[in-house]
Amino acid sequence: MSDTAVHSQEPQLLEVSIGPQHPSTHGVFRMNVVLDGETIVKLKPVMGYLHRNHEQLAENMSYLASMPYTDRLDYICSMTNNFAYAMAVEKLAGIDVPERAQYIRVLMAELTRLINHTLLVGFLLNDLGAFFTPTLYAFREREKILDFFEATAGSRMMCNYFRFGGVKADLPAGGMEQVKEIVKNYSRFLDEFERLLTSNEILRSRCQNVGILSKELAVNASITGPILRASGVNYDIRKVDKYSIYDRFEFKVPLGKVGDVYDRYYVRILEMRESIKILQQLLKQMPEKGEILSAKGAAAAKSPRMWKPPAGDAYGRIESPKGELGFYLVSDGSPKPYRYHVRPPSFINITILEDMCLGQKVADAIVILGSVDIVLGEVDR
Amino acid sequence: MFGFGVLKGMSVTLWNFILSYVYPKKGITTVQYPEQKKEVEERFRNFPFLVYEGAPDNMRCVACDICSKECPPKCIYIIPEKDAQGRVQKKPATFDIDYAICMNCGICEEVCPFDAIFMDHEYELAEYERLSSLLYHKEDLLKPVEHFAKIRPTDYGRIEATRAAKGVKGRAQPVAGAPPKPAETQQSPPATS
């Protein structure tokens, strides 16, 4: 019997494949982790289990037909996906958007931000080991917003609500009251949520100084969204681009200092509070009546198969709840896009997972992954 | 000091625990599904259905194939009816929708020039077998226009008004500018196969 293994001074490393079927890898994501005891020595993210050929599909159908498919990229925030795609096509074809439609769009985008951040915090706590309580509180509040989405767009998650040059339908009767109720109660819910979580010592000690992402690395890896802002970089496309009508609202961009999981968590809470501020201003400013689809947009929606934008290219980007979501379109003048490319924030943000996880414990890797906020529909496309 | 934040969090959960007993309206959010059902909103869309007026034979669909071509996942399959001489009629002989492929986007409803296809509110469609039992044929899809009026009164009123303005009554007539070209009907096998 050889006893070299026993006497060898090398640490015995354990290679564990976490995922693709794992309770908390947020879908079919896989991490190949090499462990020394419980400490991570190496981590390799493996993606692609949910690849659905989104870009190639879109190049083989009309412009509007891709709209429902964009819902399925980041299936938690279908409204912002629609928004980015509609913006790209509008830039491509030079379609203007009527005033009221702009307000409805921003309304939907900010409500989506509330949904996404609330859910993320809930799931982050699940990753931390809380037994579904924060998640279910998050779902409880999300339900109210989804009810509004259902009343407006017809579907709770796969909204397919935006059209080139406006939105599909006006708010339903009583829709404004529903939104006002949501906006009024949301900050109270956030207070409850924070009472449950923010001061909790276990959460703090689990999250603080875990998975630190430095400013330089974040910028170099082209990270966007709340993760970048948690690292202290002031970059919010709503402020940088001032797209749509975001220049009409007063809001601030919360920035973290350390760039750890706790900052990522808390920056999102603060962003939700800012979103509520935007929504309050929006509800005051919003015109009572008005067009919701411009004439050019209506023409595009009438027979999508026949509609041809002029040849050229366009890149439309928005600050989606997860980061910069961009659609790059190249048109050759035919009814189908020549090239269709998505810049998914989740995919680019997940690339630095290893840098954040090295030297941490297994449990931390799960939490860091949770704090990056990925949706596999968007990562794998 | 260690523990106060934890106690604060525990007070929130205790409050919710008590609330669920003393004031279930606010404290409990679940719907007891098979017994209670949530009212769906008027605009709620699930799977498409075909509209007929009066008798199932008198359907609005003219087999123009627009919805089938616009459908993003290509789940609609239409063959127009032919008379004894082999001339194409403005009526589908086969109208299949594969509910297993349909993704409820509602584009067929938006593009239909004859207001013949609408999204239904029906959502309890579970089946034990996913290939043939979810392939809905014309007979399964046809529903009276009154059903549409019942589930979506606002849309019904709006659409009937525009139809009256256009002067269409009963069976839809082709509108100028959008002539159906049934001869172009694709003869390829259904996308569902």
Next chain:
Amino acid sequence: METSESIFVVIKKAILGFFHGFLPDWTVVIISILISVTAIVIFGPVTMMFLTWLERKVVGRIQNRYGPNRAGIFGLLQPIADGVKMLTKEDIVPRAADKVTHFLAPVIVVIPALLVFSVLPFGRGMAAVNLNVGLLFFLAVSTMSTIAIFMGSWGSRNKFSLLGGMRAVAQMVSYEIPMVMSVVPVILVTGSLSMVSIVEAQLGGKWFVLTPWGFFGAIVFFLCGVAEVNRTPFDLPEGESEIIAGFHTEYSGMKFALFYMAEFMSAFAIAGLTATLFFGGWDGPLLPSWLWFLVKSYAMIFIMIWFRGTLPRFRIDQLMGFAWKLLLPFALLNIFVAALWQMLPAPKNLIVSGIAEAVILVIVFFASRKDSPKKRTYVFAD
């Protein structure tokens, strides 16, 4: 009142009296033992079944849900439905598993969980065995489940199970020490290791939890107990978000149910022991003694479930730090306070030990401030 108080004792005496009529004396002794054993063997699983129901119900209510409400009234038959499901499930053994170890682990894990019930005084004169080293027996036997858990994790041949098993061993061995240390004051004051005499020392409302050392001792003991039975926030060995199900990842069907049963029975045993040691056991007015014991134990269980409904999990190094850096020094200093309490005459001891406890709290507070999480500030950019 009198009959309800001692109903179980009376029943046992009646049965024994019946057999005494025609059987020799030595068989009556055996029958007496058998009755106690049967009672415990029935009580354990029934408690476990009720606890699963209770946990799901309470956590459900915390989360704005109903919890189980389909099987039977209030869903009370849910555990039976679960049991039937567990029994009919396929029993999967991984191909590479160590078959014998894998099979034995769930069997062995139940044994200590049942054994510890034998020394718990459920009511006046209702301890199955009045061992003079009952407390020691309890602590020693409850530690045995660590071995079973490690057997299960090792025998499964699964990396997640292995991680879970390593965590379980580290955690249970670490928490054993502050747990024993937090019990020492009780032994110091009562001068006995017998559970029955510990309860008797607290009769008449003189519960140890009402003394300064008892209050903090109860907290330390309860936290250690929660850690000992792997419940939130110390449920690392089976932390489902990290290592799937930890040591019982590869168990299905009835074997899994046995692990589950052991966990819940130990949880109840820890709750009962906390009630016995610090909350006066079965002591209490009006209600029969065994009911008092159950009320107190279920109050402890409720706190455990409440923890589960609220708290996230610790990380392994924080868990170890919590045991060695916080609970252990605290438990040791608590012994000193209990000694002060015992030494000094009656009115003075409350003040002195109270002050001592406060000083210890301040020391611990300052000592742990370096490690404790900080408040953060955030910048709002335009």
